[in-house]
Structure formats: C-alpha cells, structure tokens
Amino acid sequence: MRxxxxxxxxxxxxxxxxxxxxxxxxxxSNEPDRTVEEALERGAREPAPxxxxxxxxxxxxRSLEDYRGTVVVLNFWASWCEPCREESPLLDRWHRRMExxxxxxxxxxxxxxxxxxxxxxRRYGLSYPMLRDGDGDTRESxxxxxxxxxxxxxxxxxxAAVRRGPVDEAFMRSEVAPLLEEKA
Amino acid sequence: MTRAVVLLLLAAALVAAPAAxxxxxxxxxxxxxxxxxxxxxxxxxxxxxEAPQAIQEREYIERLIADCRTKDEIKSALAAQFGDAVLxxxxxxxxxxxxxxxxxxxxxxxxxxxxxxxxxxxTRWRRGGRPRTEAAADGAERDRRLQADMERYEL
Numbered sequence: 001m002r003x004x005x006x007x008x009x010x011x012x013x014x015x016x017x018x019x020x021x022x023x024x025x026x027x028x029s030n031e032p033d034r035t036v037e038e039a040l041e042r043g044a045r046e047p048a049p050x051x052x053x054x055x056x057x058x059x060x061x062r063s064l065e066d067y068r069g070t071v072v073v074l075n076f077w078a079s080w081c082e083p084c085r086e087e088s089p090l091l092d093r094w095h096r097r098m099e100x101x102x103x104x105x106x107x108x109x110x111x112x113x114x115x116x117x118x119x120x121x122r123r124y125g126l127s128y129p130m131l132r133d134g135d136g137d138t139r140e141s142x143x144x145x146x147x148x149x150x151x152x153x154x155x156x157x158x159x160a161a162v163r164r165g166p167v168d169e170a171f172m173r174s175e176v177a178p179l180l181e182e183k184a
Numbered sequence: 185m186t187r188a189v190v191l192l193l194l195a196a197a198l199v200a201a202p203a204a205x206x207x208x209x210x211x212x213x214x215x216x217x218x219x220x221x222x223x224x225x226x227x228x229x230x231x232x233x234e235a236p237q238a239i240q241e242r243e244y245i246e247r248l249i250a251d252c253r254t255k256d257e258i259k260s261a262l263a264a265q266f267g268d269a270v271l272x273x274x275x276x277x278x279x280x281x282x283x284x285x286x287x288x289x290x291x292x293x294x295x296x297x298x299x300x301x302x303x304x305x306x307t308r309w310r311r312g313g314r315p316r317t318e319a320a321a322d323g324a325e326r327d328r329r330l331q332a333d334m335e336r337y338e339l
Binding site: 011114 | 223224236237239240241244264265266267268269270301302305306308309
C-alpha cells in the first residue's frame with residue numbers, strides 16, 4: 001500500500017525552517033562592523049570612511065578630506081543623548097588645546113532635531129565645527145551602534161583610535177595627544 | 185471712553201482666540217506616532233516609549249501640533265529632519281513609485297495564493313492522497329463486486 005505523505009505538516013515544517021533562516025539572517029546582518037577595532041588590535045590604522053555632510057549651521061558642506069593634514073577627533077553625538085552632554089565640555093576644551101597644534105574636534109550631529117542641536121551647542125558653548133547627519137546614514141560606514149562614539153583620525157586620514165561611548169581626559173591624553181606630535 | 189475701548193478689545197480677543205483654535209487642524213500625537221518611526225529604535229514611534237530619541241521626537245511633534253501644523257505637514261517636517269526612513273507607511277514619501285504599490289499588492293496576492301494552496305492540499309489530503317481517477321476506479325470496482333455478491337446471494 002502506498003504511504004500518503006501529509007502536505008500540511010510538511011508545509012508547517014517548511015514555514016518554521018524559513019522563519020528560523022530569516023531570523024538567523026537578520027541576526028547575522030545586524031552585526032556591527034568592527035573592522036576598525038580589529039585593525040587597531042593588529043597595530044594597523046585603517047583609512048577612515050569617506051564622509052561628506054552639510055554643516056549644522058546650514059552654510060555649505062564639509063568632508064573629512066578637507067581636514068587632511070589635521071588630527072581630527074570625529075565625535076558622533078545627538079542632543080537627546082545623555083552622555084553626550086557630559087563629554088561635550090571636555091571636547092571643547094581639547095579643541096581649543098589642539099587647534100594651534102594642527103588638530104580639531106569635528107562634531108557630527110546625527111538623528112537629531114536641528115533646533116534642539118543648535119540649542120545644545122549654545123547651552124554648552126561649543127566652538128568646534130559641526131556637521132549634520134539627519135538620517136544617520138554615516139552610522140553604517142563607521143559601524144556606529146550608539147551615541148556618543150568618537151574616532152581619532154591621524155594627519156593621513158587613518159583611524160588611530162576609537163571610543164564607543166563617552167571620551168574622558170585619560171583617553172584624550174593617551175590617544176589624541178601623541179598624534180599631534182606626528183608629522184603628516 | 186478709554187474703558188469702553190479696552191473692554192471692546194478684550195471682547196474681540198476672547199472671540200478671536202477660540203476662532204483661531206477652531207482653524208487649527210485637529211492633529212493629535214496618537215494619530216501620528218503610529219505612522220512614523222523612531223529611527224534609532226527601528227520601531228514605530230508608538231512602540232518606543234522610553235528611548236531618549238523617541239521622547240525628543242514626540243516633543244518635536246507636539247511643538248508642531250501646537251504650531252497648528254497639519255498631519256501631512258508634520259510628517260514632511262519629520263522627513264526633513266530624519267530622512268524618508270522616518271515614515272512608517274509606504275508611499276508617505278510622496279514619490280508614488282511602483283514599490284509603494286507592490287508592498288500592498290504582493291502580500292495580498294501571497295495571502296490569497298497561500299490560502300488557495302492550503303485549501304487544495306487539505307482537499308487532497310482528505311482524499312487520501314490518491315489521484316482522483318484512481319479513487320474513482322476503486323469506487324467502480326467496489327460497486328461492481330458488491331453487485332456481484334448481491335446477485336450471488338440473491339439479495
């Protein structure tokens with residue numbers, strides 16, 4: 001006698017397998033890009049991803065290329081981010097300290113309401129240049145998963161250090177200060 | 185005379201205020217927050233209750249509501265701030281491309297096809313998984329044997 005294979009259980013099994021596959025794909029594709037950290041662990045400096053954004057003030061655009069030859073502390077922040085409030089005064093102090101020695105802090109305000117971001121800058125008296133990334137597109141290329149995150153870029157446009165979270169004085173002294181001594 | 189003018193101005197202000205409020209579109213936060221996303225959370229704004237960015241986005245929407253903006257104007261303002269990805273409904277970006285139609289049509293067609301497929305599978309399963317002609321042939325053979333038995337036993 002021919003054995004009858006029930007199609008409904010087979011369909012259910014196939015559907016469950018497809019869902020499990022989709023879940024696995026989703027988890028794998030959401031893994032943040034950590035190639036920068038891996039390179040730094042090997043003692044290598046990866047070139048920083050290209051970045052071209054409008055200024056937060058609305059006057060024109062700037063790119064990372066414009067800062068070639070300068071040590072850049074690239075800081076991703078947003079006005080709604082609590083730790084960003086704590087680190088901003090420190091970043092501003094370091095910007096004033098670095099500027100005469102060929103360095104700058106460059107802020108990227110991401111996923112933020114422009115008026116709130118400008119109010120934040122006024123409130124904390126921030127003097128360093130600010131770019132705006134409204135839709136947060138640059139997050140993917142820099143592997144950003146939260147705010148704030150800071151990338152220290154040397155005079156040749158390579159990432160020399162990363163801080164996923166707020167920076168502190170110790171980080172700035174150990175990772176930024178030595179770069180100011182390097183030649184382009 | 186002066187008192188009369190002041191009273192007249194006050195009365196005019198009292199009449200004008202509700203009139204201005206009546207001109208304001210009746211947009212509510214609840215009406216908007218399930219049609220826009222919290223970009224950092226990756227969920228509709230209505231589901232993101234505690235996230236700091238969601239809180240800021242709600243405050244921004246409430247400011248726009250207080251500013252008498254319509255729902256469409258508020259959604260456009262959000263898209264200008266956070267990009268089109270903030271709009272949760274396909275077609276909201278206003279480009280009316282084929283993809284915006286397909287996101288509604290494809291699932292509907294998929295559901296209809298899946299329901300049809302399941303119904304067909306169930307029908308075949310109940311029939312024992314045999315082809316219709318084979319089942320019919322079996323039935324005819326059984327009838328023939330039954331008829332022969334009845335004639336043999338003179339029933």
